[in-house]
Amino acid sequence: MPTASSIKQQLFEPENVKRVIALLGRDPELSRQGLAKEICLCLGLKDGKGDLQTATTSKALRELEEEGLWTLPAPRSSTPRGWNATRLKQPVAAPADVPTVLEEIKGLCLIEVTDQAHLRLWNELIIGERERNSETDH
Secondary structure, eight states: OHHHHHHHHHHHHHHHHHHHHHHHOOOOOOOOHHHHHHHHHTTOOBBTTOOOOOHHHHHHHHHHHHSSOOOOOSSOOOOOOOOOOOOOOOOOOOOOOOSSGGGGOOOOOOOOOOOOHHHHHHHHHHHHHHHHHHHHHH
């Protein structure tokens, strides 16, 4: 699985610089996301699950643009893209009767987040903790 730095190194190779420039010249309507997808397909840039690494490739393309290798198309959206987490309708209740000594904890298990219900619960726990921490920071 290629890392962000290894993708950037691959794109910096002369034949791949030519490939990116050719793709940019061939299709002036190509979006940044479309370019990243094309590059991933050409170079076989996939993660451990077999998904194309378009986000990491997009980042490497932007960084190499800053270094003067090419000019990417203008972003199609001027608004910053953010994370829009799916959440529960209410906060998760604080746990009750949690042992303070590690050895007293019984029946602890990990649950893989594989469905929307678990995803919402996970997001609520993480976002809620982040919000509580930001309140104490101020």
